[in-house]
Amino acid sequence: MKKILNNPDAFCRETLEGIILAHSDKLKALDEDLRIIVRNDKVKEGKVGIVTAGGSGHLPVFLGYVGQSMLDGCAVGNVFASPSAKKMYHMISQCDKGNGVLCLYGNYGGDNMNFDMACEMADMEDINTMRIRVCDDIASAPKDKKEKRRGVAGMVFAWKIAGAAADKMMSLEEVAKVTNHALENIGTMGVALSPCIVPQVGKPTFSIQDDEMEVGMGIHGEVGIEVCKMLTADEIVKMLLDKICEDMEIKRDDEVAVMINGLGATPLEELYITYRAAHKYFEKRGVAILTPYIGEFATSMEMAGMSVTVMKLDSVLKELLEYPASTPFFINANR
Amino acid sequence: MKKILNNPDAFCRETLEGIILAHSDKLKALDEDLRIIVRNDKVKEGKVGIVTAGGSGHLPVFLGYVGQSMLDGCAVGNVFASPSAKKMYHMISQCDKGNGVLCLYGNYGGDNMNFDMACEMADMEDINTMRIRVCDDIASAPKDKKEKRRGVAGMVFAWKIAGAAADKMMSLEEVAKVTNHALENIGTMGVALSPCIVPQVGKPTFSIQDDEMEVGMGIHGEVGIEVCKMLTADEIVKMLLDKICEDMEIKRDDEVAVMINGLGATPLEELYITYRAAHKYFEKRGVAILTPYIGEFATSMEMAGMSVTVMKLDSVLKELLEYPASTPFFINANR
Known part of the structure; x- marks a missing residue:
């Protein structure tokens, strides 16, 4: 294991300390152990709170999206x-x-269970909450079992939309509806x-041959659809977008936002080669890309690879996506 | 070689196509081959131009800094x-x-020679130019041979300062002086x-043992000061900052900006653990960090590792560093 760290057991603690030291003007920790990160600026009274939670190792997911017109808080595992x-x-x-909190998080067993319990506790204190799992x-999972799907980079779009809706002072029900x-x-x-290496484990999460890639793998190394030989960038993008467009029924004249997300070790050059392929794919099919997001948004530490996220836009989503956030x-x- | 690309020979071309397709509202290419990238917004008449040039494989360096209050243009190799x-x-x-152009680039043989020739050509057309090499x-190289030092992530601070000075409508001589x-x-x-892998070569630029790191390596894999066993994050930071602070004569009550730059494959978590160490290092010595920059600013494709850049600030540099840029x-x- 070749990592720049002091002690694997202190990996999360020291990452969080670094983040708070660097960004104390914008973020603060609620507890001594730094496991709850919230905005350090003044949040408007009456604004619906948007919160999430999840494990470490995915920066900027999760806590990196705590800020103006995005998340108000993040609990860190x-x-x-x-x-x-x-x-x-x-x-x-x-x-x-005063107007409730939307819990908006990736669909994982532990997070689901813990948010269910947390919202029960909130209910006893008369705090209004709603829960939405990102899948x-x-x-x-197949489309007819969508509730079983994991939450990955699309969480960022979900927080963007919910955060903008809340900042526009929509009610909890309205924010949940548009989300x-x-x-x-x-x-x-x-x-x-x-693969990547969990510091406290010290070994790769899985093994893969030098000429192979895993298609559809999760951001914790969950097994994907298949392991296949490396393809070209154009072939990879076609494979991913064929499946995404079929699943989402994207058709000619649709407008979309596209996120090309690096998983950690993939150079930005390769993400732009990927974007080029996605742009040409959609152009050929008469689909307009309104907003490209290219970079590292949801990672698995030093994992190499990338994901493509597509959000089909209408006027409501477009306005909320373009709403300033920081x-x-x-x-x-x-943008 | 495991890269997301189509054809190693088209690596640069397709990266540049992706960049122009994604950011055509802000960037444009002057020539058919996309090797000159300039701002696509209106640049103020009379503003001193700030330009650079360099090889591919370092995104966001070089062309990623073309934009408002930074670079006006970048030639891409x-x-x-x-x-x-x-x-x-x-x-x-x-x-x-109308008021000349500052060429501000990393100190590398090819770039030096070609900018010398380019400025001669400009001179013949009565375009006023100045050249500054970042070292x-x-x-x-030792401090008494500073002119032999390479340009690395500090280029970004140099462009930030020069770009702000030019945007404030300083003259070419004034911009050069403050830069x-x-x-x-x-x-x-x-x-x-x-190491990293140059796509057209297909093999790692160097080899290194699983428990070793190369100290002082250049961003093209140029040999460093020594190869040593892996150290902890705190030890690495102390080693680097001891040398930087000695070289730059940084002392108690100084104010600095710090950049923790990932070389490509190093997770953001590790960069924040690095920042934590740097923060504590300076705190202990009574040096204030005014502006931390943490992320990937100057990379070597998929190389793992990081660099620390320190800029000692005074009121002039502070104002220009904080000047908005986009x-x-x-x-x-x-910030």
Whole structure:
């Protein structure tokens, strides 16, 4: 294991310390152990809170999206592990500004269970909550079992939409409605070229041959659809977008936002070669890309590979996607 | 070689196509072959032009810094290779808005030679130019031979300062003066944990053991000061900052900007663990960090490792560093 760290057991703690030291003007931790990160600026009274939670090892996911017009808070677990229900509850109670809190998180067993418990605790304190699970990874279950799909990079689009809706002072029910509408129009699929190493484990999460890639792998190394020989960038993009477009019924004259997300070790050059292929794919089919997001948005530490996320846009989603947002890890002002 | 691409010979071309397709609102190519990238927005008449050039494989360096209050143009070479003098000249002539052009580039043989020729061509057309070579890599030559040092991530700070000065409508001589002042106060040093692979070569640029790192390596895999056993994050940072602070004579009560730059494959988590170490290092010595920049600013494709850049600040540099800037790859509005 070749990592720049001090002690594998302190990996999360020291990452969080670094983040708070660097961004104390924008972020703060609620507890001594730094496992609840919230905005450090003044949040409007009455604004619906948007919160999430999840394991470490995916930066900028999850806590990197805490900031203006995105998330109000994030509970942080160990690498690839859910934080506790108690931490989630503490976060929810702090992020309630009187009109309730939307918990918007990836569809994983631990996070689901803990948010269920946390929202029960909030309910006993008369804090209004709603829960929405992001299930955007189309490789992880068939469409008729969409509720079984994992949440991957499409979470970022979901937070963007929900965060903008909340900043526009929509009610909790309205924010939840437009977020669900966004999620019906978001699909992701990716390929992994290499494993990553969980610091406390010290060994690769899986093994793969030098000429192979895993199609549809999850961001924790969950098994995908198939292992196949390396393809060209154009072939990979066609394979992913054929599946995404079929699943989402994308057709001529649709408008989409596209996210080309590097999983950690893939150079930006390759992500732009990927974007080129996606652009040409959609151009050929008469689909317009309105907003490209290209970079590392949801990673698996040093995993090589990438995912493509597509969000089908209408006027409502377009306006909320373009709404300015700013966190220490993500700025939407420039698009 | 496991890369997401179509054809190694088309690596640069397709990367550039992807960039232009994604960011055509902000960037455009001057020639059919896309090797000169300039701003696509209206540049103020009379503003001094700031341009650079260099090989591919370092995104966001070089062309990623073309944008508002940063670079006006960038000539792009093949992977790790200088573009031609002719391309540089064409760029210079297009970026002159009547008050001359500052060529601000990394200190590499090919770039030096070609910018010399390009500026001669510009001179014949009565375009006023000045040249400044960035020599921030303190590992690459002793301080009394600073002119032999390579340019690495410190280039980004240099462009930031020069770009802000030009946007404030300083004259060419004033922009050059403040840029040289900045460069006297910028130093960088890094460690490499793994090699990268030039697509057209197909083999790693060097080999290194699983428990070793190369200290002071250049961003093209140029040999560093020594190969040593892996150290902890705190030890690596102490080693690098001891050398940087000695070289730059940084002392108690100084104020600095710090850039923790990932070389390509190093997870953001590890960069924040690195930042934590740097923050504590400076805190202990009574040096204040005013602006942390943490992420991938100057890469070597999929190389693992990182560099630390320090810029010693005074009121002039502070103002220019904080001046808003915006490119498709870099936004300074948020600091």
